[in-house]
Amino acid sequence: MKKSKLLHLLVLAALAVPGLAIAEDSPFSGNVSLTSNYLYRGVSQTNDKAAIQGGFDYAHASGFYAGAWGSSISWLVDGGYYNSSSLELDTYAGFKGGFAEDFTFDVGFLRYNYPGEYLPPQIAANTNELYGAIGWKWLTAKYSRSMTNLFGVDNSSGSGYIDLSGSYTLEGPGVTLGAHYGKQTIANTTPSGDYTDYNVKASKDFSGFTLAVMLSKVKGSTAGIYDEDTKGVLSVSRSM
Numbered sequence: 012m013k014k015s016k017l018l019h020l021l022v023l024a025a026l027a028v029p030g031l032a033i034a035e036d037s038p039f040s041g042n043v044s045l046t047s048n049y050l051y052r053g054v055s056q057t058n059d060k061a062a063i064q065g066g067f068d069y070a071h072a073s074g075f076y077a078g079a080w081g082s083s084i085s086w087l088v089d090g091g092y093y094n095s096s097s098l099e100l101d102t103y104a105g106f107k108g109g110f111a112e113d114f115t116f117d118v119g120f121l122r123y124n125y126p127g128e129y130l131p132p133q134i135a136a137n138t139n140e141l142y143g144a145i146g147w148k149w150l151t152a153k154y155s156r157s158m159t160n161l162f163g164v165d166n167s168s169g170s171g172y173i174d175l176s177g178s179y180t181l182e183g184p185g186v187t188l189g190a191h192y193g194k195q196t197i198a199n200t201t202p203s204g205d206y207t208d209y210n211v212k213a214s215k216d217f218s219g220f221t222l223a224v225m226l227s228k229v230k231g232s233t234a235g236i237y238d239e240d241t242k243g244v245l246s247v248s249r250s251m
Contacts, residue, residue, distance in 0.1 A: 042066045044248030049082050052172060052195055053208025053229040056084045056099065059242070076119075077104040084125075086136075096127025105142075115146040121155070123162070136163040149179045161197060169198045187214045206231045221248045 042065065048055055049062035056062070066080035081100040105119020123138040138161055144153035153174040161170040178189040189212040197204040207230050214223035225244045 038070050038072075040068045040070070040250065042068075042248060042250045044246055046244060046246035048242060048244045049084065050210075050225075050227050050242065050244060052193055053206070053210070053227055053239075055242070056082065056086070058085045060085060064248075074106050074108040075104075076107065078102075096125050098126060100124045100126070113148050115144075117144040117146070117153075118142070134160070134163045134165060138162050144174075150177045151175075157198075164197055164200065164204065166199045167197050171196050185215055188212070189214070219249060221250075222246075223248070 044064045046062050046064065048059050049057045049064070062083045064080070064082040066078060068076060068078035070076040079100065079102050081098060083097055084099045085097060101121060101123055103119055103121040105117060107115065107117040107119075109115050119142055121140045121142060123136070123140070125136045137159070139158040140155045141158060142153060142155040144151055146152075151174075153176075155172045155174070157168055157170045159168055161167040164170075173194045174191070175193075176189065176191040178187060180187045189210075191208075191210045191212075193208045195206050195208070208227065209230075210225050210227040212223060212225040214221050223244075223246045225246075226241055227244065228241045229239045
């Protein structure tokens with residue numbers, strides 16, 4: 012496990028390193044961040060521990076884009092590891108642009124990769140999703156639909172996630188405020204595994220480094236498996 016974790020940390024570092032030499036007018040960009048907890052759709056992917064993350068993107072003038080993003084993870088179920096991997100590596104491609112006045116759109120494909128062994132071994136967490144989003148000024152609505160089992164849940168192809176979010180920058184202090192509501196539906200689960208998540212966030216740039224603080228809450232369905240206390244997350248990131 013120690014060798015595996017070291018390899019995965021090197022992969023994350025390699026994703027962000029190319030950005031160090033990227034020119035401002037280049038179609039390539041990179042990012043790296045440290046966070047006190049990696050929450051995805053409101054649920055911790057690191058056992059409420061810190062994570063290192065990084066990504067590398069290509070954006071063409073036509074609107075086509077592609078990239079890869081990774082994060083350290085730690086999945087525990089009943090005291091044991093569900094996935095022996097310590098890495099999530101996402102690969103994606105899509106097309107975005109604008110229409111009418113102040114409207115934007117974004118459609119694409121996202122593959123979540125979790126290298127490693129699983130318990131039970133026949134249920135892997137690797138997931139394919141298609142997504143589409145429409146934005147207006149500082150508001151965005153997005154829908155994602157799984158084309159495979161969702162993160163290892165058996166017979167869950169066709170699960171969906173609705174994401175409503177807003178982001179607005181206060182010009183005076185230069186603080187960006189954000190709010191998010193998400194609804195995850197998990198197909199063919201009895202009792203229902205559906206849940207909702209909410210968060211509010213504030214961030215500010217300091218000489219190229221972005222410091223952010225977020226409060227997040229998850230509310231489960233009748234199954235109640237995702238009910239959790241409000242969590243605070245502190246992160247620092249840099250885009251290149």
